[in-house]
Amino acid sequence: MALRNVVKMGDETLRKKCKKVEKFDENLWVLLDDMFETMHKNNGMGLAGPQVGILKQIVVMEVNGAKFEMINPEITEQSAETIDDEEGCLSVPNTNGIVARPKEITVRFQDRYGFYMVITGEDIFARCVCHEVDHLNGILFVDKMKKKS
Ligand code: ZN
Numbered sequence: 769m770a771l772r773n774v775v776k777m778g779d780e781t782l783r784k785k786c787k788k789v790e791k792f793d794e795n796l797w798v799l800l801d802d803m804f805e806t807m808h809k810n811n812g813m814g815l816a817g818p819q820v821g822i823l824k825q826i827v828v829m830e831v832n833g834a835k836f837e838m839i840n841p842e843i844t845e846q847s848a849e850t851i852d853d854e855e856g857c858l859s860v861p862n863t864n865g866i867v868a869r870p871k872e873i874t875v876r877f878q879d880r881y882g883f884y885m886v887i888t889g890e891d892i893f894a895r896c897v898c899h900e901v902d903h904l905n906g907i908l909f910v911d912k913m914k915k916k917s
Pocket residue numbers: 856857858859899903
């Protein structure tokens with residue numbers, strides 16, 4: 769495993785749309801392992817492909833001790849109810865702010881072998897998935913931030 773460099777706001781990579789992953793091979797697995805290591809090293813909860821300079825639909829997260837790898841994630845349902853809470857981002861150092869996110873979401877994605885999975889989750893899980901899926905579309909949390917915190 770190896771640490772990857774985290775791309776910071778201002779770099780155009782963070783503003784581009786990511787392509788779907790089509791090959792579920794060893795290159796992908798190495799990348800996922802590297803992304804986990806990089807996320808841990810930087811005390812992050814989630815990391816998306818563009819944050820390590822890879823414009824592919826790849827997300828890793830660790831929420832309440834549970835690890836998630838999401839390839840080609842798609843939010844298929846979201847609650848109308850939203851919650852305002854604090855967010856930060858490894859690509860936006862020294863900034864935290866309040867963002868409204870759906871209380872509950874359902875996400876469909878593929879695992880590292882290409883198998884489809886569906887998870888419904890709420891609160892911090894929902895927030896984290898929304899934040900990371902935004903990254904895959906070139907959106908940063910500061911774009912949606914109501915105020916700094
Ligand atoms: Zn982020």
